Amino acid sequence: MNPGDVNQPSALSGRPKRGVPEGLWLRCPGCKASIFRKEAENKFNICPECDYHFYMPTKERINQLLDEDSFEEWFRDLRPCDPLGFKDRIPYKERILSEQAKTSLLDAAAVGRGFIRGRPVVVGITDFAFMAGSMGSVVGEKLCRAAEEATRLKLPLIFVSGSGGGARMQEGILSLMQMAKVSAALGRHHQAGCLYISVLTNPTMGGVAASFAFQGDIIIAEPGALIGFAGKRTIWNTVRLELPEGFQTSEFLMQHGFVDRIVHRKDLRTEVATMVDYCEKAGNY
Numbered sequence: 001m002n003p004g005d006v007n008q009p010s011a012l013s014g015r016p017k018r019g020v021p022e023g024l025w026l027r028c029p030g031c032k033a034s035i036f037r038k039e040a041e042n043k044f045n046i047c048p049e050c051d052y053h054f055y056m057p058t059k060e061r062i063n064q065l066l067d068e069d070s071f072e073e074w075f076r077d078l079r080p081c082d083p084l085g086f087k088d089r090i091p092y093k094e095r096i097l098s099e100q101a102k103t104s105l106l107d108a109a110a111v112g113r114g115f116i117r118g119r120p121v122v123v124g125i126t127d128f129a130f131m132a133g134s135m136g137s138v139v140g141e142k143l144c145r146a147a148e149e150a151t152r153l154k155l156p157l158i159f160v161s162g163s164g165g166g167a168r169m170q171e172g173i174l175s176l177m178q179m180a181k182v183s184a185a186l187g188r189h190h191q192a193g194c195l196y197i198s199v200l201t202n203p204t205m206g207g208v209a210a211s212f213a214f215q216g217d218i219i220i221a222e223p224g225a226l227i228g229f230a231g232k233r234t235i236w237n238t239v240r241l242e243l244p245e246g247f248q249t250s251e252f253l254m255q256h257g258f259v260d261r262i263v264h265r266k267d268l269r270t271e272v273a274t275m276v277d278y279c280e281k282a283g284n285y
Helices: 037-042 058-065 092-103 137-153 169-191 232-239 250-255 265-281
Strands: 025-027 034-036 072-074 109-116 119-126 157-161 196-200 218-221
Touching: 025 037, 034 037, 058 109, 058 119, 058 157, 058 265, 072 137, 092 169, 109 137, 109 265, 119 137, 119 265, 137 157, 137 169, 169 196, 196 265, 218 250, 218 265
Parallel strands: 119 157, 157 196, 196 218
Antiparallel strands: 025 034, 072 109, 109 119
16 A cells, blocks of 8 residues: 555545544654654653754743743733835735734734742743744834833843844834844843843844843853854855854854853753842842
């Protein structure tokens, strides 16, 4: 019998043959092993063979980082619009609706207040699934407001970056200005003596890496994350430069002083709580 006949009715039994349902298995980009999807999900979306950190959606990220049922989302009513009437392959308005339907997200960022091991914090998360986590006006506004609220409440601020697109081209200069706006809000948070922890995940690129992602008092990265401004192909196509092995990975950046610590996802909640405690006792905020 041909492989293509797996789901065809059996000539002997008259019933369809039972195949393997789609989506049960994943191929790990790290070790190339085929792994049971549920096993990876039970380990915080981490490969059980090589510890490769898969993409983690916003909801799961919140559940993994914060204490159970402690997250209070802020500014959920903010929604993207199309101020420039931008159109590429499809109009931007249609692209937004398509991304919202595909991801069940309104935009690429969620912010709010929660607790980590009982410690109150303000959290912001960018999600690669929505237009590569690009930083449009709503993303910038949410992150800016989160920083302002953290300053007002005198609370530690934690941003988890998962953005591969930087600024969102469909919003032009209105998108680019978000980098400066968020950076300014973080500056005021710092001047108020408050702690900002930046968590870099795979990928953290473009304008996000060039602004708030690298402004943390403490910069944490997940293992093996792609972190940088322009990607490898872009660099080659513009300046014909061959990059060192492992360039733009968490490990390379830590070796060169751009990242303070690499933290396995399963340890992130405990590590962040420890950092908050230490800085509080040391009088650093």
